[in-house]
Each structure stands twice: as structure tokens, then as C-alpha cells.
Amino acid sequence: MTDQRINGTVETLTGKARSAIGRLTGDSRLQLDGRLNEVKGKARDAYGRVIDGLDGLVEKAPADLREPARQGLDFARRKPLLTTGIVAGLALLLTGLGRRR
Numbered sequence: 001m002t003d004q005r006i007n008g009t010v011e012t013l014t015g016k017a018r019s020a021i022g023r024l025t026g027d028s029r030l031q032l033d034g035r036l037n038e039v040k041g042k043a044r045d046a047y048g049r050v051i052d053g054l055d056g057l058v059e060k061a062p063a064d065l066r067e068p069a070r071q072g073l074d075f076a077r078r079k080p081l082l083t084t085g086i087v088a089g090l091a092l093l094l095t096g097l098g099r100r101r
Contacts, residue, residue, distance in 0.1 A: 002052055004080065008045030012038050047080055 015038030022031025051073060058069040076083040 002048045002077065004048030004051060004077065005045050006048075008041045008043070008048055011041030011044060013041070015039070015041055044080070047084070051076060 015034045015036070018034030018037060019031050020034070022028065022034055054073055054076075058066055058073060061069055
């Protein structure tokens with residue numbers, strides 16, 4: 001289990017608690033903040049699951065590609081938002097190239 005998954009679970013639980021407290025006290029701002037934290041936590045947990053899955057694939061990769069793949073995963077662990085942005089940008093670029101044909 002990666003740090004992303006642990007932090008995501010903690011953030012989800014914290015968000016649920018804040019949201020519940022907001023509902024009990026009638027504080028809509030606290031309730032909204034709790035829901036946002038819950039969503040962020042779920043996203044972080046999902047990101048951690050993807051990274052964990054890719055770890056297993058790195059072990060199955062050819063020997064000469066394992067070290068570069070590990071370096072890429074280490075970067076993805078340290079910079080999750082940047083990695084997500086890069087992947088989203090590449091997806092948009094590839095989608096745009098596919099439509100022009």
C-alpha cells in the first residue's frame with residue numbers, strides 16, 4: 001500500500017467526519033469542505049491503486065526497462081498532480097490527432 005492510498009483513505013474519512021459535523025450543526029460551509037475532502041481522498045486513493053498496479057507491471061518488464069520504469073513511477077509518486085496533468089494533456093493531444101483523420 002502506497003502513501004497515496006493511506007493519505008487518500010485518511011482524507012476520505014476526515015471529509016466524511018467534517019461533512020457529518022456540518023450536517024449536525026447546520027454549517028453548510030463545513031459540510032461542503034468535508035465533501036470536497038472526501039472527493040479528494042477518493043481520487044488520491046484511486047491514484048495510489050493505479051501506481052500499485054503499475055509497480056507489478058514494472059517487475060514483469062524486460063530487465064533493461066525496469067530501472068527507467070521505476071524512475072518514472074518514483075516521479076509519479078512525488079508529483080501526482082503534475083503526472084495527472086501530463087497524462088490528461090497527452091490524452092487530449094492523441095484524441096485531437098485521431099479526429100483529424
